Amino acid sequence: MKRHEAREKAVQTLFQLDETEITLEEAIPFIVEIPLDEFYEQLVRGTVAYREEIDALIAEHLENWSFGRLPKIERTILRLAVYEMNYTEVPARVVVNEAIELCKTFSDEKSGKFVNGVLSKMNK
Template identity: 35%
Template sequence: MAARSKARKRAVDVLYEADLRGSDPLELLRERVALASPPIPDHAVRLVEGVAEHAARVDELIDRHARGWSIHRLPDVDRAILRMAVFELLWVDDVPDAVVIDEAVELARSLSTDDSPAYVNGVLGGVLDAEVPTS
């Protein structure tokens, strides 16, 4: 698994755990970084910090594009994947949009339900179409 793929998985792990615990993802991230077992990649830190910083906007976009579901009704792991991917799509300029979506779909395929990859792809496609200007 490539380094950024591992970092995305770690970011989803932290976001998912924080969501389940009802705790601050930044506090949980600090705990995980302090433990350093396994080490938290820099890109994972960047993703979790970015999701936390832009949480309201990220959740608003997911809610708007999650057809038929409110963000709070989504499976927990799908919500974590979508949060990470929406942040990366809109605020991380050094990763191509197609890579972000492909990686999120792969995470959904490996971590969630059979329906999740298509759903994650659809939500992210909607966010991308609505929010990213074309040149």
């Protein structure tokens, strides 16, 4: 699995987990086959493990928005991107570009601009 595809699958998995009672172990088989791609697994498990810290970081960098008002897809993409920026060796510019591409796939151009703005503030 290529890294972009792993990110897309990670967004789908994390989206399922948001505001539901489903567990990570239950969500994964709906999206990917076993054996798991190593990069996908790192993204999903890492984002889930550091979710509280990630959410706090995102909330700190929002202007005129509260974290709870964020649309679910933008929140999910931001969580994944913040995990990558803070807990992996992936360069920030790659993470931001991938997040924008994910917004194009799962949402729209406005979403991409919003996510880009939040991540750019975090990357200063």
